[in-house]
Amino acid sequence: MKLLLTTLNSKYVHSNLALKYLYASAESSRRNIDIQEFTINNDDDYILTELLRKDYDLICFSCYIWNVEKTLYLAETLKKAKPDQKILFGGPEVSYDVVPFMGQHKFVDFVISGEGEGPFSEFAESMISGTPELERIRGLTYRIDGKIFVNPPAPPLVFESVPFPYLSLVCEDDKVMYYESSRGCPFQCSYCLSSIERKVRTLPMERVRSDLSYFIYKQVKQVKFIDRTFNWDRRRCAEILQYLILSDNGVTNFHFELCGDLVDEELIRLLAQARPGLFQFEIGVQSTHEKTLAACNRNSNFPRLAENVKRLKALGNIHLHLDLIAGLPYEDYASFRSSFNDVYQLKAHQLQLGFLKLIKGAPIREQAEEHGYIYRSKAPYEIISNNYMTALDLVRLKKMENLLDLYYNRGGFRRTLDFCMDSLELAPFDFYEEFADYYYLKGFQHKSHKKEDLYRIFLLYAGWKERFIPDIKNTMQELLTLDMKETLNPDAVKKFERKGWEIL
Template identity: 45%
Template sequence: MKFILVSLNAKFIHSNLAIRSIQKYTQLHTGIMPEIREYTINQPEELILRELFEEHPDIVGFSCYIWNIDMILRLVVQLKQVAPDITIVLGGPEVSYNSKELLESYPVDMVIRGEGEKTFAELVQALQNKVSLDSVKGLTWKIGSQLVENPPQPPLRLDDIPFVYDDERMAQFQNRIIYYESSRGCPYQCAYCLSSIEKGVRLLSEQRVEQDLQFFLDHRVKQVKFVDRSFNCNKHHALHIWKYVAEHDNGITNFHCEINGDTLDEESISFLQTARKGLFQFEIGIQTTNEKTLKEIHRKNNFDRIAQVVAALQKNKNIHLHLDLIAGLPHEDYHSFGKSFNDVYALHPDQFQLGFLKLLKGSDLERRQKELGITCRKTAPYEVLFTRWLPFERTLQLKMIEEMVEQYYNSNRFKACIRYLETLFPTPFSLYENLAGFYQKKGYHKVSHTKEQAYTILYEFLMELPKGNLEYFQWLAKFDLYSHEKAKKIPSWIPNDLTTEQKQPIYQFYNQPENIKTYLPDYQNLNGLQIYRMAHLEKFPFHPLTGQQQECYLLFNYRQTDLLGNALVIELPVEQIETEMEN
């Protein structure tokens, strides 16, 4: 029999850990290795249907999530039409809590509920041996028109699940995110999350984790993204992993973890402050600072403690921090959300994600949807439309604010400009609220924009405000542009580039070996003209970072950047530079 496991990822850079884990476990326990086929939801359904049909499989298993379930169900219908003898199995979080409904509504033969490794292996064995499926725990299936729901599958010991990566297949992960889990389960009961349904937390053994992580370090992969739901819920486990990768650091690999901010202890913080810049990347889900909302969704955030932890992790500028909010939660109206926004924004995260509530099947909020007055889309990803507290027009307004945050905050290309605009509004939320209104009034949300056009939109926005220094903003925009790259094109309203005659003294600076040795040691193998084309030296009438009203020379080194891609900016001694330029 031929078994194929199929994943439809959201993007090409993603990879599916679940089907690889099922593949390896099945091979270990049955001797049969299912084949894997990965696609993206952006590929034509006709192409996927054609390829699966031409494989002539006996069993096709689909890995189902909110981002791919609609496309999978359409493919299931078509696949059954063209190849009715194929047995179709669905698994994953999107089908684990409505398995009977799916079997009744679609030409699906079986649904695996919960984690799938052992269930799929037992299913393969039963099908190979042509015995009854009654003994396959965790399976919901059909006998004619009758639906059968077998007892649930007991949780596996994590060390019994094989490591899914090996030397032969690492090439297929080039330029793709590598996912890894060192634990399953979550000790918290967040009402919007499926992880709260599983009781208890299971951990991989320290020896196994070390062995797995060393594989990634030896292969010098760019990033490993832990899928653990609450990475530091067990302090010893988390700290052991952090210390191991720091002690064996290869100078390249970055590790992304989702952590609980208010439970991170001082010992862990002190250690993390010593880590190599770029070794760790943390995501902290704050979701809201509304106490009534927190109580309703069963969270116990201590925001004051979170703020202290975030400040401590930011102290040495060595860890990338990503903070999250969720709009549409119970008891959170537009103004309450604005307060949550301002609270989190004040922590100055590297990435600030403004997400919207999704009523996941099986979650507590999904069960209490009518009681709480939450209305969401009927199709995946079941995103909130409006609530008792948040009317639809306010949801739309927050959607535009989210777009502005993504464009102007999370891109990290407008830091000085946004910092200045913040001073013209009473709160950060009011800035993005007004910017969103301007954007929509001009119809800018209907088309995409170049980087240069995005700066021009901000400039136009400033021009409509009752206050603001346009010339000051022009120089800030020039600083932001050059902070990320040697800009080849700048908007016409930004102070012009130097004339050929004015550029000559800068050539002289770059042609002084002592200057390059002192300020640009990464460029010592290049001549002056090459350096001029690759680095940037600019004279500003004031300091764009400090606001000090005094002329300064700033040198942008693009071969040294921070975690956000900003060039190293070096302030040069004014007297020395002008003396050299005069000579």
């Protein structure tokens, strides 16, 4: 029997850690298992051809909110093309409401719910043996003669028993390598699946150092830790970071998700020793509205978080990424404006304006009626409106998100944006809201723009503002020119100067 582990990643540079875990855990069955990863942007015919041409007996799909809709379409098409094709689904998007899911999608033969390493290893061995004993496999739901059978859930794994997956696979040096040193989260944020399991299971430090030494030896470009709150244990966090500082190969970057409140003096002193570019931190602020944070079971001290972010930024050697979520309970348009302004003032390298997704299994999904949530029926189940924000409010924030990504997160407009914050007599939120209104009013959203055209559009906005602030256009043109020369390569700048500021 030939098995394939596959998924659709959101981008080419991403890779799927779950598939690698499954492959490494199924040690006795590996000779019968292949791995092939695609992206959601790959053409349907290309993916279907690849899945069919090798004549696999069983194809196993790893499903998430970003890929489940396309995965379902592909799996259904596979079943039509090859009716005897066996199909297994796994992953967080299919681990909940599994019986209705299988009832609706009759082309799915098996679902593994929850952590899959143990169940999949047993399942693969059982299927390959030719005499499968499906009723013995915990966490498996399966279909026989149209009837659905649900086995008891699998117990939590001893995390240390899960092998380091990269030793049994080729290291993809052109992709982000994902790694976890712990599973679970000590916090209970209601919008997050990790809130379901409060207990944190960790790998022994000797194992962590051994695993990380592999990435360092291979000179992987980026390793992204998927630990939900990396610094929940301050001593453990410091020990790992110190090891990475001492073992730095001058190439590899390590990405972590931190709780900003828990950053302390010892961590600041340690991070001051790191090479610029060695670390990047993502800090989820989500909101600064106390009633909202309390409703989400999220304990946060924003003044302390803000001070810690400033100190991290002052080190000058760490890339900082802050997150906000629009659509949380009790956060209306006005209070979200306040949250945005609070966080923008910290001047992180990136600020992500995200939108609440009521994902399956997250506690907040059970509170939909209480807060009047209307959300999309298909993954990723993003909010449409609630009791606090209308659909139009969220559309206005979507427009702002677009401009924030184009002009702040992509970089290249530092001087001009700083000038706007200081001179336009607008709070950061009001500036992006106004700029977004202008951008959409002029129809620039209807096509993608090259980087150089973004400078031209910004100057057009400045010309519009000159009705209220005399001579601002000349000043902003000078600043945009300086930003452009710092950002674009010299040939691109010369080409821009030949074409001029008019956008065609």
